[in-house]
Amino acid sequence: MYGGAFDPPHTAHVALAQAAVEQLNLDVLHIIPTGFAWHKAQQLSSSSHRIAMAQLAFGDIPKTNIDAREILRGGPTYTLDTLRELQLEYPHAQLYLVMGADQAAALPTWNHFAEIAKLAIICVAERADNSGLIPYTSTLNSLNCRAIHIELPIMLQSATDVRNLVLNQKPYNHLLPPAVVAYIQEHWLYQS
Helix, strand or coil: CEEECCCCCCHHHHHHHHHHHHHCCCCCEEEEECCECCCCCCCCCCHHHHHHHHHHHHCCCCCEEECCHHHHHCCECCHHHHHHHHHHHCCCCCEEEEEEHHHHHHHHHCCCHHHHHHHEEEEEECCEECCEECCHHHHHHHCCCCEEECCCCCCCCCHHHHHHHHHCCCCCHHHCCHHHHHHHHHHCCCCC
């Protein structure tokens, strides 16, 4: 599974999904827009907009499924609950939890971290900082997580950056799939 706010989904999100499907040889990758994000200070765009943008961004990637279960669940949503549901749906499958370095850095603080680590292999696309590549997979492995690295070129964009660029009327098209750019413009998202 690959969860996130996807508000909006940008090219790094898409590249990570493609890399995960290919490198992990997945049968299916559930792309799961966050429901009620208890840990986010900022209000998310409506679930209908985020699902529509996820379909536009990820829809052409083979073996992906836009999965609205966390949005439909209502109330605070937790990764552990979603992993448990997927385990019931795919009882003989190895579960993978795909994430970027920003999420991996915070993972040890997540609710039920130890149980998440037992249910899924954590798959991290690492990010560079001033000191070079930050070894999140090594850190997670030292915490008794099964963690692996997903090879991906360093991509520095973030959804927060994109929203700020749109708000400040700065160029942002190069950071998003063209269909997502068109959707944002058509629906006047992130304008205020």
